[in-house]
Amino acid sequence: MQARLLLEDGTLFTGLGFGAEGQSSGEVVFNTGITGYQEVLSDPSYCGQIVSMTYPLIGNYGITRDDFETVAPFIHGFVVRRHEPIPSNWRAQYSIDGLLKEHGIIGISEIDTRMLTRILRHHGTMKGILTTGNERVEELQERLSVTPLMRDQVARTSTKSIFTSPGERERIVLVDYGAKSGILRELTKRGCDVVVVPHDTTAEQIRRLNPDGIQLSNGPGDPKDVPHAVKMIQELLGEYPIFGICLGHQLFALACGADTAKLKFGHRGGNHPVKDLATNRCYITSQNHGYTVLEETVAGTKLEVTHINNNDRTIEGLKHAEFPAFSVQYHPEAAPGPLDNSYLFDQFLDMIRETKRNNPQKPRQAQLAASLRGELQYAQK
Amino acid sequence: MPRNNKLKKILVIGSGPIVIGQAAEFDYAGTQACQALKEEGYEVVLINSNPATIMTDTNMADKVYIEPITLDFVTQIIRQERPDGLLPTLGGQTGLNMAVELARAGVLERENVQLLGTQLTAIEKAEDRDLFRDLMRELEQPVPESVIVTTVEEAVVFANEIGYPIIVRPAYTLGGTGGGICADEVELRETVASGIRYSPISQCLIEKSIAGMKEVEYEVMRDANDNCIVVCNMENFDPVGVHTGDSIVVAPSQTLSDREYQMLRSASLKIIRALNIEGGCNVQFALDPFSFQYYVIEVNPRVSRSSALASKATGYPIAKMAAKIAIGYTLDEIVNPVTGQTYACFEPTLDYIVSKIPRWPFDKFISANRKLGTQMKATGEVMAIGRTFEESIHKAVRSLEIGTHRIHLKDAGELTEDVLKVRLQKPDDERMFLVAEAFRRGYKLQEIQDLTNIDWWFLDKLEGIVAFEAQLRGATILTKEQLYQAKRKGFSDRSIAEIRREGGHSTHTNEYDIRAYRLEHGLKPVYKMVDTCAAEFEATTPYYYSTYEVENEVTETDKQKVLVLGSGPIRIGQGIEFDYSTVHAVWAIQKAGYEAVIINNNPETVSTDFSTSDRLYFEPLFFEDVMNVIEQEKPIGVIVQFGGQTAINLAAPLTKAGVRILGSSLESIDAAEDRKKFEALLRELNVPQPQGSTVTSVDAAVAVAQGLGYPVLVRPSYVLGGRAMEIVYSDEELLTYMVQAVKINPEHPVLIDRYMLGKEAEVDAICDGDTVLIPGIMEHVERAGVHSGDSIAVYPPQSISQELQQKMVDITIKIARGLNVIGLVNIQFVIFQDEVYVIEVNPRSSRTVPFLSKVTNIPMANLATQAILGTKLTDLGYTEGLWPEDEYVSVKVPVFSFAKLRRVDPTLTPEMKSTGEVMGRDQHYAKALYKGLVGAGMRIPPTGSIIATVADKDKPEAIEILRGFYELGYNIIATGGTATALEEAGLRVKTVNKLSEGSPNILDLIRDGQAHFVVNTLTKGKAPERDGFRIRREAVENGVVCMTSLDTVRALLNMLETINFSSRPMPVLAKK
16 A cells, blocks of 8 residues: 655655555654664654654564553654564564554655655754545645644643552652653652642642652643643742653743753654763763753753753753752653663652751641641631 | 873784684774874884784884784883883784783783773673673673583583583683584583683683574673763574574664663673773673573673674774773763764664674585584675665675575575475574575475574565565566565565576566666665764765665765775685775775775775775675666776675676776786686796696596696686695596586686696786886795695795796786786796796785785785876886895794684695784794794794604605704604604604504594694595594694694794704714
8 A cells, every 4th residue: 555755845755554544744753763663652752743763674573562651652653664564572462553553543664764864854854744545746735734733732642630650659740741651660660659640730739749749741842832831830849859851851941941942853762862961971861852941041040951962962951059850851761762861760769858858847747737726826817 | 081191102902813703803993993093192003913904004003013912922012112001902802812911921010001991800800701600690680500610520510400402612712612502411521621622711611501592782882981882782693502703693683672672781781881891892692582581691891793793884983982982082072983073972873774694614615514503613794784684685695705696595405304404403504595495495484483493583584585586486577666676675686587587487587687677767776874873963974885765875076986896705715815905905096086986795894994985885796786886986997906806706797887997907807717818828928837728527627637647736717715626646536526626616617737746936916017016926835735825925935046036027027918917916836847837827916915015015005006097117116027125034824713613624735724814024034934833823832742644655754854853852753654664764753553543542642732743744535534634633623733734844843943042962073
């Protein structure tokens, strides 16, 4: 079955379709990871995007129930050089073709994906439309030009209701802007009592959950499309330790007064070097973002740059000068990608413990009594 | 961290001669390292005994020592040079072992030399089996159950506990020398005994077999600031059990999910950190195909063969980065030379698939055991790049030059089911082809997997290839779409034509038709760049591979270009020497103002370093692939004379396709290679040649041989490294030979020459069309009958008269002119009864070019290239004739890899057997020879025992030589006949039992280490069961010097007589 991918600039790729049939459009991006296509497919941060893999053979080891980063993928199309229909791995349960069919996602293979990467690198990410039909090119072009890019990806990918993943240690409120399962996995692995809340949860609602710390998740799209999150962070900053990842990092920066902008073609892959400015150590990180915090807008805020990308020097990590809050642009939860940065979760938990030590709370009973008495006094007036 | 300014002078140790397990990859690594250090302004001192390397060119280091890599010589150089630092990790196992030895001997401390990069403790922890296992346990990294033994009994006890099969790995050996998988106690006893002998510390690891698991490798780098990266991971097509150097390997891994990939990546980083390595390191894993269980198999704390492969596979120059790390830089501050805008601290990502296939010497060593195990047997390898596995593996197969261009063996169809099954089960060099054969016979994939344990994914791809071939075969008309699909799967035009012929079709049945059809439809490959980053960043590396897709990335330039063809994989007879010349040709082309374009497929070499040429095409040296590059680049011409027989063989089809060959034309090549034309030419020039004739039938052969009189020299017409050349002494032997030779090379007739037992000599000359420059004459120590590549060669000649030398010079000039040579020519002579005969002329670069260039200080490949491009030698200050002799004597000594090839007879014959060479150079011949022999690994004790068993015809000569040893104080041990003869000659001899005479016999003596030299000359009949064969093998396997030519023995004696003080009684005064 023939499939075609038309880019905004008029470039047309003709290949073979796999997965679902139909038509779908979105922002076309490329990911340079060699392994980890299942995690990429199911990473909610790709919501609304047509994802092209630079590694040519995709599907080799199949799909397994254990490696999903969310229940259902949100991508709008999958582009590969060669789709391997028969996987070989002891954990493989079905093929990538089966997965895409199940979720109505169109795949295209047998196209020159390196050419596509080079176009995107040169011109920046652009819109594209994927079809398995016989539409005329003009028709597709017309459709592409009238289809706006999505702005509500966070609402689409975030959980609709609160749920908990109980643990016996610190209570972490994980604000889900389209979170990868990996973040929850890393927190529960460390014994955290995690409460996952929707993206539009207010500061007040979060306070009622009595967290020890707040984890801002990754998520798709432009951080400026989620102003309510910025407001929430501003209200809680200083009150609770905060750790932001990816979109969470950008939201944290916006909340502190910095600004963000779109990158030409983003960072998507598992090989990006990030330098820790405190130690001069370089870490290989997993990344997936199209926006970045602008360096020049950090000056004058209470933010300090802690990490930069060793290649393009963009900001990769921030911390607050006064409050226990920090964030990274990359993915310490990996999946896919190197596991070198999971220590950041430990750092977060250490920060929580340290905050507690520095602000010893009165014994719960006394505190409760005091507050209840205060209320009584108020009522008596 | 910036560079270390305390260091001023750095010593680099090379890897010595090419042997199986240690090949050209260390010239590549060493060259990169020297360049990197010089770039940083350090004074570089280099020691390497191998003259056939780029790294030993005097422009690579400030001082180059071509001396034996032994404790004595290296210590001497350290004393002389007083370096501040020593870089040990780029010279393979040889360099590493040398560093350990220097440190242990206290030399480094005493001379105040700092070990750079990886520290001694790390080396020991990685190399010593015991320390390694302790470390792994500490790191919670699983290793297979094992025990360290120093005796055979300990091994047997352990094996009885955990059961067979058992793997034996000797400590500190190269390419797994002496190791193997043992199925029972008999095998175990034998293997452990030899393993202990090979291990310099007499230690073996006895290990539970994890054969059948997936084998995966990671190439890792670390700097002093603890930054760690993985450059590349690789997956072996063959499961654990076959040495990784003998495995077909793909990069990146194909069947590992991200979880598995990251699990092993993390383990690799944990290990390199624990070892505190500063530089490169290689970690090998076995991964259970049915769980997350894995084992660490091995860690190499140095740059290795795999790192050369990883460098070429990714574009990331590991050795260069390792050198920079060793002098203090950290990865995050070194610019990635591929992109020029990003840094070395990142992990390369591939957007193609790389296949490596080893090149084995079994075409030369017909009697060798082809089974693959834990001991490496391959001499070289090819690499290919494609966008699919099918494309990549097909390209690799046609790069191999093994007579097939697809996954198909001509004779495989004749194998019985039983044999096929056994060969699928027990891996040998042809297994991948046999898997394809099994699919052709209708085997089910599961069946093949059960037999081979090869991963389903690879088998599925091979099944797909076979199925596609069947489709092609079945189609009456080859459609454009089908052709396109075939090209996308990497099928060559020739393969497609062959498959069509198999299908009995009448159209498109030869490669030229397919090619025309393809071009008619615009089906041409495009070229993509190897850029370390999957196109994420703009790169400027001119490193390309072909594929059938849409976008072509080659940028046009308006400069004139010259294409140089490389020499492909390293094999016996065509080694690193040709890469040396190729690289020099490239440099000369660039200097002459052209752009140099190179095609080659050998990942180990300097020529395939993308920074060597202006454009590197990593492609098969196959007509179609070369033509495609020519059409892309439109060079002014192609130079074929530096790429050995590989490139020379392409001259004919390229000329036919209208391509201009630069330098000696196809006509000249043909006149030298075609026997009839060659004979006619020599007659015309009035140059003597051994009588001989060309025959095409067995009967004719017998008639000719009888006419000439035995012994005669027989060989197929187109020869490479003396392949299938033999001296035969009777009709019977001739008949046996004819059956084999004709089978080996059916398209070409057989040559029969009179065999002249005389001294051999050779020259390399350069001709620009007018002037013939002869840099030097090399005299061979071993007489005619031993292949020139296996002979010790001496420059300048020590025992050839001026008159004869002049004759050679005159003949060389005549032939060079007569053949219209433009560029290099190599001529081999035999001196018989004071007459000079020409035995062979090769109008191309030869094996001796690097050696002769170095000892005469004439950059031969460079001059030849300039001549090819039109410069006259006289304009460069050279004159006709023999260049004045150097006052030093230089000796080239061959090095063999017999220890790695069971069942191969170490006797020197007209068939070339050596894998590498070393050079010894000194003011005196004896000293130069000593250096050469020691550099080649010969242990020469000033006193000791010699075992002699010589054929009757050799006895008179042997007695005289042995008397010399006897007088120097050596003990002579001999078997029956030889002993009697020696005693009759007045020598006191210890007689030892022949094999048939019961124990203890001659073999026991060798095994017990009682002999220091074995002299054994060939008796008739070459079947391995012969006693002589067993004696020679026993010597090889015990590391005892074994000499099979009396000329070698005589040279050794003369050397010993000269360098040792001898004591003589005072002459008695005559009484009057």
